[in-house]
Amino acid sequence: MHCKKKRRELLIFAGYPEDYTNVKYHCSDCEDTGFTQFGECDCLKRELARITIESSGIGGLVTEQSFENFDLKYYATSQKEYESMKKNLDFLKTYVEKFNDSTSTSLLFVGATGLGKTHLSTAMATGIIYKGYDVIYDTAQNILSDFEDERFRKDNLNESKGYLTKKYFTCDLLIIDDLGTELTNTFTLSVLYNLINTRVNSKKPMIISTNLMSKELNQRYDQRITSRLLGAFEPILFHGKDIRMQKLN
Numbered sequence: 001m002h003c004k005k006k007r008r009e010l011l012i013f014a015g016y017p018e019d020y021t022n023v024k025y026h027c028s029d030c031e032d033t034g035f036t037q038f039g040e041c042d043c044l045k046r047e048l049a050r051i052t053i054e055s056s057g058i059g060g061l062v063t064e065q066s067f068e069n070f071d072l073k074y075y076a077t078s079q080k081e082y083e084s085m086k087k088n089l090d091f092l093k094t095y096v097e098k099f100n101d102s103t104s105t106s107l108l109f110v111g112a113t114g115l116g117k118t119h120l121s122t123a124m125a126t127g128i129i130y131k132g133y134d135v136i137y138d139t140a141q142n143i144l145s146d147f148e149d150e151r152f153r154k155d156n157l158n159e160s161k162g163y164l165t166k167k168y169f170t171c172d173l174l175i176i177d178d179l180g181t182e183l184t185n186t187f188t189l190s191v192l193y194n195l196i197n198t199r200v201n202s203k204k205p206m207i208i209s210t211n212l213m214s215k216e217l218n219q220r221y222d223q224r225i226t227s228r229l230l231g232a233f234e235p236i237l238f239h240g241k242d243i244r245m246q247k248l249n
């Protein structure tokens with residue numbers, strides 16, 4: 001009580017309104033306006049990033065999977081694996097730092113399940129979203145079913161073509177997880193080729209991860225797709241022992 005009175009007196013004495021210290025902004029940099037003299041405040045950028053993350057498809061994975069909690073100890077089963085993974089990690093961190101939506105190269109993550117492909121692609125998505133880019137992240141299966149819905153649904157004849165799938169062509173970075181686990185048919189193969197080819201031609205980066213090695217890719221996809229994947233993407237190889245199995249032991 002005494003203390004409060006004293007503070008009020010001091011504030012008035014110093015020429016401030018007596019409730020001056022009661023004003024609590026969430027962000028003191030911009031006083032919650034979202035803008036400072038330098039433009040958009042960091043708090044606004046963070047809020048926009050949060051919204052982008054929610055709509056990007058990574059959602060709940062974000063807090064769990066980051067570069068910070070990517071643990072190289074699971075690759076220490078051999079010196080060679082450890083070093084190769086450390087090199088990947090450094091390369092991918094730099095990729096995020098220098099990301100540019102028209103000059104960054106597309107990446108193909110290749111390796112068996114449980115070796116951190118999803119973890120690292122999620123970490124990258126988050127990092128790149130925080131830089132202000134528009135990132136879409138989903139499995140091949142989900143992406144292709146959007147194309148199928150759009151193609152085969154009868155009730156949307158009046159809706160503009162591409163309302164579900166345009167984002168896959170236009171986003172700054174498209175991350176396709178688990179290529180090779182989707183159901184394939186003539187339609188999905190032609191969609192996949194069109195999507196990959198269109199983005200490659202317009203120099204829009206993608207990160208595609210797959211459990212399939214090049215021989216299996218060749219068996220599963222026609223040559224137009226594999227020559228794109230093997231020719232226009234930089235391969236990032238994941239070696240090691242299944243991390244989920246290691247954690248169980």
Ligand SMILES: [Zn+2]
Pocket residue numbers: 027028029030031032033034035041042043044
């Ligand atoms: Zn602010």
